[in-house]
Amino acid sequence: MEEGLFKYIRNGDGKVRRIFRIGTRKSQLALIQTDSVADKIKELYPDIILEIVGMSTIGDKILDTALSKIGEKSLFTKELENALEKNMVDLVVHSLKDLPTTLPPGFTIAAVLKRENPHDAVVLHPKNVGKSLETLSENSVIGTSSLRRAAQLKKKFPHLEFKDIRGNLNTRLKKLDEKDDFAAIILAAAGLRRMGWENRISQILEPKDCMYAVGQGALAVEVRARDTDILEMLSVLNDGDTVLRCIAERAFLRHLEGGCSVPVAVHTEVKDSQLYLTGGVYSLDGSESLKDTMQTCIPATAKCQEEVDERCQRVGVTTVKVGGESQDKAERLGIDLAKLLLSKGAKEILTAARQQNDAR
Structure with missing residues (x-):
C-alpha cells in the first residue's frame, strides 16, 4: 500500500513497515553493486524491507558513440535521479565516478562506502x-x-x-x-x-603509468536531502578514509571544471594522519601534461552532527558521521591543488583538449 510519498507493507502480525526502494542501473555489475549495498543495509537493519528497481540510462542506451562525444552530463545517473525526484525510489546506488561533482538541487550523497581497488x-x-x-x-x-x-x-x-x-x-x-x-x-x-x-x-596499472578517475572504485548512495531519516540511517555505511579521499578528488575536478570530455586523473592516499592528493591534466595525445602532489593533515576521524542542508554539502557529499573539520580540509586540498595546476597552465591544456575532442 502507499501513503503520501512512501510505500508500505502490512505484515501477517498486522504491523505496517515501510519499503525502501533502491534505484540502480540494470547492468549485471550495477545490480551486483546494489545487492552488496542492500546486504549491508539489511545486516545493520534486519527489520527493513528493501525493493530494488532497475532502469536504463542514456549511457546504457547509446553504445555507438564515445562517452566523451555524447555531449550529455549525467550519462549514467539522470534517469535514476529523475526517479528519485518523483519519489519512485528512495535511494540510488551509483559508481561514484559516474556522479557529477555538482548534483541537482535537493539531492545529496548520503554514503560513500569503503573503496575497492581504484586502479x-x-x-x-x-x-x-x-x-x-x-x-x-x-x-x-x-x-x-x-x-x-x-x-x-x-x-x-x-x-x-x-x-x-x-x-x-x-x-x-x-x-x-x-x-x-x-x-x-x-x-x-x-x-x-x-x-x-x-x-x-x-x-x-600503477599511478606512475596511469592514475585513476575521480571516485573510481567507490560506491555512493544518493538520496533526497530532505529525507533526514534515510540520511541518518545510511550514515553508518560511510568509510572515513574513502569519504575524505573522494571529497578531495571531487573538489579538485570541480575546480578544474573537468569531466569526461577532458583527461583529468588523480591518486589519493591516507597515511599517518596525512591526506595526499596527486592530480594530473593531459592533452588528448598525452604530449602535454601537468601533475603535482599536495597533502594536508587530517585530525583523527571524529563523529560529528551537522544540519542536513545544502550548506553542509561538500562537492555533493553529506556525511554526518565523519569529522566536519577533516571534510573541510579534504575539500580545501582538492581546490588548492586545482589552483596550483591552473596557475601553471592547466586551463589552456584542458580547453585545447575539449576543443580537439569536440572536433573529432
Whole structure:
C-alpha cells in the first residue's frame, strides 16, 4: 500500500513497515553493486524491507558513440535521479565516478562506502596471455572508452594504438575475446573484482603509468536531502578514509571544471594522519601534461552532527558521521591543488583538449 510519498507493507502480525526502494542501473555489475549495498543495509537493519528497481540510462542506451562525444552530463545517473525526484525510489546506488561533482538541487550523497581497488587493469586477448602493455607488439590496438586512460598511456606506450570500445563489462570482454580487433582492453579493476573476474586481470596499472578517475572504485548512495531519516540511517555505511579521499578528488575536478570530455586523473592516499592528493591534466595525445602532489593533515576521524542542508554539502557529499573539520580540509586540498595546476597552465591544456575532442 502507499501513503503520501512512501510505500508500505502490512505484515501477517498486522504491523505496517515501510519499503525502501533502491534505484540502480540494470547492468549485471550495477545490480551486483546494489545487492552488496542492500546486504549491508539489511545486516545493520534486519527489520527493513528493501525493493530494488532497475532502469536504463542514456549511457546504457547509446553504445555507438564515445562517452566523451555524447555531449550529455549525467550519462549514467539522470534517469535514476529523475526517479528519485518523483519519489519512485528512495535511494540510488551509483559508481561514484559516474556522479557529477555538482548534483541537482535537493539531492545529496548520503554514503560513500569503503573503496575497492581504484586502479585500472589490463585485460589481454587470450592470444596475448603472458604479455603486458610493454611487451605487446608494435601497433597493437588497445580498447578504452576513457580519454583519461588513453592520454596517459599514449605517452607511456607510444608503440600502441588506442581505440574506443563501449558497452558494459560483459559486452566489452566479449568484443575482446571473440574478435581480433583489440590486443587488450583497459577496465577498472574494481568492476572486474566485483564481477568475480579477477583471473582476467593481466596487469594492474600503477599511478606512475596511469592514475585513476575521480571516485573510481567507490560506491555512493544518493538520496533526497530532505529525507533526514534515510540520511541518518545510511550514515553508518560511510568509510572515513574513502569519504575524505573522494571529497578531495571531487573538489579538485570541480575546480578544474573537468569531466569526461577532458583527461583529468588523480591518486589519493591516507597515511599517518596525512591526506595526499596527486592530480594530473593531459592533452588528448598525452604530449602535454601537468601533475603535482599536495597533502594536508587530517585530525583523527571524529563523529560529528551537522544540519542536513545544502550548506553542509561538500562537492555533493553529506556525511554526518565523519569529522566536519577533516571534510573541510579534504575539500580545501582538492581546490588548492586545482589552483596550483591552473596557475601553471592547466586551463589552456584542458580547453585545447575539449576543443580537439569536440572536433573529432
